Amino acid sequence: MKQFKIDDVAKETGLTKRTIRYYEEIGLIKPPERSEKGTRLYTEEDIERLKKVIAAREVLGFSLQELQQFLTLKETIEAHHRDYRNATDKEQKQQELKEIAAGVREQIDMLEQKMKKMLEWKKELKQLHEKIQAILEEQ
Amino acid sequence: MKQFKIDDVAKETGLTKRTIRYYEEIGLIKPPERSEKGTRLYTEEDIERLKKVIAAREVLGFSLQELQQFLTLKETIEAHHRDYRNATDKEQKQQELKEIAAGVREQIDMLEQKMKKMLEWKKELKQLHEKIQAILEEQ
DNA sequence: TGTAACATTAACGTTAATGTTATATTTATA
DNA sequence: TATAAATATAACATTAACGTTAATGTTACA
Numbered sequence: 001m002k003q004f005k006i007d008d009v010a011k012e013t014g015l016t017k018r019t020i021r022y023y024e025e026i027g028l029i030k031p032p033e034r035s036e037k038g039t040r041l042y043t044e045e046d047i048e049r050l051k052k053v054i055a056a057r058e059v060l061g062f063s064l065q066e067l068q069q070f071l072t073l074k075e076t077i078e079a080h081h082r083d084y085r086n087a088t089d090k091e092q093k094q095q096e097l098k099e100i101a102a103g104v105r106e107q108i109d110m111l112e113q114k115m116k117k118m119l120e121w122k123k124e125l126k127q128l129h130e131k132i133q134a135i136l137e138e139q
Numbered sequence: 140m141k142q143f144k145i146d147d148v149a150k151e152t153g154l155t156k157r158t159i160r161y162y163e164e165i166g167l168i169k170p171p172e173r174s175e176k177g178t179r180l181y182t183e184e185d186i187e188r189l190k191k192v193i194a195a196r197e198v199l200g201f202s203l204q205e206l207q208q209f210l211t212l213k214e215t216i217e218a219h220h221r222d223y224r225n226a227t228d229k230e231q232k233q234q235e236l237k238e239i240a241a242g243v244r245e246q247i248d249m250l251e252q253k254m255k256k257m258l259e260w261k262k263e264l265k266q267l268h269e270k271i272q273a274i275l276e277e278q
Numbered sequence: 279t280g281t282a283a284c285a286t287t288a289a290c291g292t293t294a295a296t297g298t299t300a301t302a303t304t305t306a307t308a
Numbered sequence: 309t310a311t312a313a314a315t316a317t318a319a320c321a322t323t324a325a326c327g328t329t330a331a332t333g334t335t336a337c338a
Contacts, residue, residue, distance in 0.1 A: 005305095007314070017315085019296065026295095037304060039315060059256040061200015064295075074267055081274055094275065101271045104264055111261045115254055117198040122250045125243055128213060132240045135220055136233065146284070156285090161326065176334060178285060203325075285334065290327105297322070304315065 003033070003041040013050050020050070028053060028068050060114075070107065076100060142172070142180040152189050159189070167192060167207050199253075209246065215239060 010017050023029050029049055033041045049071075056067050080097055087093045149156045162168050168188055172180040188210075195206050219236055226232045 005315080016296080018298090021316090022296065035304090037315090038317095039304070055256060056260070058200075059253050060260070061197075074263075077267060077271060077274075081270075084274060084277075097271055097275055101268060101275070104268045104271065108261060108264050108268070111257055111264070114198050115257055115261075117194060118250055118254055118257075121195070121199070122247060122254075124213075125247050125250070128216060129240060129243045129247070131220075132216060132236055132243065135216075135223060136236055136240075138223075144285080155327080157328085158326065160286090165325090174285095174334095176285090177287095178334075279338100281337095283334100283336080286332080288330085290329085292327070293325090295323090297320105299320080300318085302316080304313100306311100306313075308309100308311085 001043055003043065004047065006040050006042070009042050009047055009050065012047055013054060015050065015054070023050070023053065023064070026064060026068075028064055028071075060111075069103075073100065073104060073107075140182055142182060143186065145179050145181070148181050148186055148189065151186055152193060154189065154193070162189070162192065162203070165203060165207075167203055167210075199250075208242075212239065212243060212246075 004012070006017050006020060009015075009020060013020075015023075020029075024031055029046065032043070032046050035041055052071060053067060056062060056070060057064070060067075060070075062070060077097075077100065080093065080100075084090075084093055084097075143151070145156050145159055148154075148159060152159075154162075159168075163170055168185065171182070171185050174180055191210060192206060195201060195209060196203070199206075199209075201209060216236075216239065219232065219239075223229075223232055223236075
């Protein structure tokens, strides 16, 4: 499995090295492997995660904290699934899952609302564009 | 024309008074009228503008500076239109309009890209939700 | 008309998200 | 193997977007 140093990752993602270390510091990405002497060694997977973070940040306008919750939902689920069967406290596990599901529904709703508003903005912008064209063609 | 004081506006919009003054300070909204003694007096129109600012901020995840450009495009156009006919420098006016049109197209493209990515996120979230349901129904 | 509830400006404080600089190691290359 | 280039930690700096506080003036009403 190929490994990358922080500068490679920076070039690949467009983030600065400082930012990458910061994202690690606040727990937005998991600490990567280290060489014997301490150099960070990233995998493709780590880079994918970072790209997801960037996409979400840009697209959703989330704060990094919100992002963190958002991005770990999936992993939380998978963890739950693993120990769901052999859990002694099924009741509680079930409750937790229900809460997570509610959170996911909330996120979906939010996305839908945002998309709706974006459509309205787009409409306005299109009208604006047509208006400009009209003026220009007036001669 | 009815006038509102800053606290009314704050309650109506959900912003704090500090924030409203700040938005004025950075030029995101135009300075409202003042009473003889200096009290800010807002019109319905001012409030509408603020609500637009809020919507755009929440939905588009723009910085306030980006917002400013975005929101003034329309007004810029109308100003142009007014003095387009009786302009002596039609050439230049036309050039300016073309640049604005390009800016608008850029914004539209950006919106479309964002919406596309949001759709992807939504899809993922829906899958996640289904997965949780499946686990819960496993018993 | 007093006083409580608001308004104003001004200045300093705070938090998130980095940028910058310094100092010390590590790694790559001539 | 020397030295240049990259990495690491740490600490201080900066910017946006407000919050908070202080000092002072204004408006509403009992």
